[in-house]
Amino acid sequence: MRLAIFSDIHSNLEALQAFIDHSFKKKVNLYVCLGDVVGYGANPNSCINTLQSLQGSHFIVGNHDNAATGANHNMVKDAAAAILWTKERLTQNSLDFLKNMREKIELSNSLFCHANPCGTSDWYYIGEKSFISRTFYLTKVKTLFAGHTHVASVITRKNFLCFYIRKPEDGAVIPAASLNRQIFNCGSIGQPRDGDPRASYIIYDTDKNVVEFYRVTYNYDLAAKKILDAGLPKSLALRLAKGS
Ligand SMILES: [Fe+2]
Numbered sequence: 001m002r003l004a005i006f007s008d009i010h011s012n013l014e015a016l017q018a019f020i021d022h023s024f025k026k027k028v029n030l031y032v033c034l035g036d037v038v039g040y041g042a043n044p045n046s047c048i049n050t051l052q053s054l055q056g057s058h059f060i061v062g063n064h065d066n067a068a069t070g071a072n073h074n075m076v077k078d079a080a081a082a083i084l085w086t087k088e089r090l091t092q093n094s095l096d097f098l099k100n101m102r103e104k105i106e107l108s109n110s111l112f113c114h115a116n117p118c119g120t121s122d123w124y125y126i127g128e129k130s131f132i133s134r135t136f137y138l139t140k141v142k143t144l145f146a147g148h149t150h151v152a153s154v155i156t157r158k159n160f161l162c163f164y165i166r167k168p169e170d171g172a173v174i175p176a177a178s179l180n181r182q183i184f185n186c187g188s189i190g191q192p193r194d195g196d197p198r199a200s201y202i203i204y205d206t207d208k209n210v211v212e213f214y215r216v217t218y219n220y221d222l223a224a225k226k227i228l229d230a231g232l233p234k235s236l237a238l239r240l241a242k243g244s
Contacts, residue, residue, distance in 0.1 A: 002027055003107070005186045006201040007034035007114065007147025009051075010064065011041030011086065012190025012240075015199040016050055018218035019189050026203055026214075034147040034186065035062025035101065035114035038090075040082045040236050041190055042226035044068070048094045061101035062114040062148065063123045069098045071120070078233040085232055108206045111141045115148035125149050126183055132162055136181055143176055144183045145204070151194045152187030152202070152213055156180050167194045170215040176204070184211050190223075197243035 004023045009016050023031075031054045038044040051059065067073040067083045068090060075083065090098070103119030105112050115123045116131070117138045126135050126146055132155055135144065154165040158180045167187075168174060176182060187200025194200075198215035205212065224237035 001029045001108065001206045003030050003032055003204045003206070004028040004201060005032045005034065005112070005145050005184075005204060006189050007186050008036040008062065008150055008188035008191060009033075009038075009041075009047055010036055010188070010190040011038050011044040011047050012218075012223050013041075013043035013046045013050065014219045014223040015190040015216075016047050018216045019199045019201055020050070020054070022214065022216045023201070023203070026212075028203060031057035032105075032107070032112050032145070033057060033059045034112060034145065035060045036064045036147065036188075037062070037101075038068050038086050038094075038098065039064030039079060040227075040232075041223065042230040042232060044086050044089060045091050045094050048097050052097065058105055058107070058112070059097075059101045060104060060112055060114050061098070061120065065098045065101055066120055069095060073123075078235055081233055082236060085230070106141065108204075109141060110143040110145060110204070111139055112145045115146060117144070123148070126155070126185070129162070132157075132183070135183060142181050144181075145202075146183060146185050147188065149185055150188035150192055151185065152200045153183075153185045154211070155183040155185075157182070167196070168213040170198070170213065172213040174211050174213070176209045176211055178209065191240065192243045193239075195243050197241055
């Protein structure tokens with residue numbers, strides 16, 4: 001089975017469509033979305049409609065999705081403004097979709113979540129050493145897939161040491177270790193923050209036991225123009241072409 005794993009679309013329809021087109025050519029069997037479908041960008045409802053057309057997919061809730069349905073979150077000013085803007089525009093269909101997203105799922109001996117295994121009770125970022133250890137402590141599965149950081153990466157634990165690969169190159173194929181435990185982060189579709197503006201996603205090939213990393217170019221200018229035209233904070237538009 002080939003699972004396309006993607007996250008942090010953030011209402012960026014141009015990036016989402018480019019990713020889907022790219023993944024179609026990669027013979028994907030199943031899509032697993034790790035959340036943050038909305039927030040920041042100008043097309044929340046269109047992105048949700050597009051995701052709903054991906055038959056048989058799994059959808060995990062992100063902190064921005066959770067906030068858009070009314071949960072309280074401490075967010076920086078521009079993120080909070082975008083959530084407010086989004087809330088005022090969500091259709092009933094979109095609201096129902098966001099409310100029905102799962103906290104986490106297990107598939108093929110792997111755990112899939114947005115930020116970490118805590119679901120909606122804690123949105124900590126898996127990055128610092130202490131949080132990596134905590135994540136391994138909280139889970140039993142060998143492989144964990146997450147988003148939230150907007151930076152693609154691989155963390156492998158071997159003999160209580162952690163080996164970190166940040167931002168694997170487009171086309172990189174990384175073995176899913178058979179003995180060690182790993183955390184794969186798929187990066188972000190709609191707002192990468194690793195200096196590369198291209199949409200980021202991964203494919204987990206369970207037969208070959210490898211994870212493929214991909215980057216996809218999309219129309220950053222159009223997505224940015226829509227943000228400006230919508231009256232959303234300017235910084236949210238400017239960061240797209242920088243990947244920051
Ligand atoms: Fe996000």
